Amino acid sequence: MLTEEAMLVRSALEARGLETPMRDNGLSRDQKYQKINQLMTEIVQTLGLDLNDDSLSETPHRIAKMYVDEVFGGLDYRNFPKIALIENKMQVSEMVKVKDISFTSTCEHHFVTIDGSATVAYIPAKKIIGLSKINRIVRFFAQRPQVQERLTQQILIALQALLETDNVAVTMDAVHYCVKSRGVMDVNSKTQTTALGGIFKDDARTRAEFLAR
Ligand SMILES: Nc1nc2c(ncn2[C@@H]2O[C@H](COP(=O)(O)OP(=O)(O)OP(=O)(O)O)[C@@H](O)[C@H]2O)c(=O)[nH]1
């Protein structure tokens, strides 16, 4: 069973064409774990490593568990965080900004780490969200195979749907290990992506206040 918030966020992403491309293969959590465990055994053996070695023997199991329950746990909406929303009785009308939310994600092209931080802001309308829930939403969508642009948009749309306002902004800075540890091997570059809604997009001063950090 999914929570109302999880269903709301999923529909909002689908409506905007920003849901992660997924297909229901009908496998349960345990079936996914079993299958990945078996396939990783083949990969490790194909690489010519000895699975009888006591350090390697559990690696297929560790990777299967890590994929299903940890780094890709955000593919399952049953893991969507419990969201605490409160009525904006104090009539906050100024920007609420949570800076330097650390996250790690996984690049969907190479399945290696993306390591970064996010800053999220909104201008409350009728509702205020528990602060830690912003970090949890960032983490939920980061725990998927991702491209940074989509990750940034998914956080924006999720918060817009939950907070019932367009006035949300997200910026993310990240190091992609597919750029750093392989391929072009650039150890310095960082990627910044921004997703702006409502007044953050339309009003230069609000945008500047947000981006000034
Ligand atoms: N736009 C975008 N691209 C990404 C992201 N993560 C990785 N990539 C890029 O995805 C591209 C995949 O390109 P390909 O040419 O198919 O893959 P590749 O041969 O491994 O490319 P190189 O990384 O250049 O060696 C690379 O340029 C990656 O840097 C991301 O979050 N956003």
Ligand SMILES: [Zn+2]
């Ligand atoms: Zn990559």
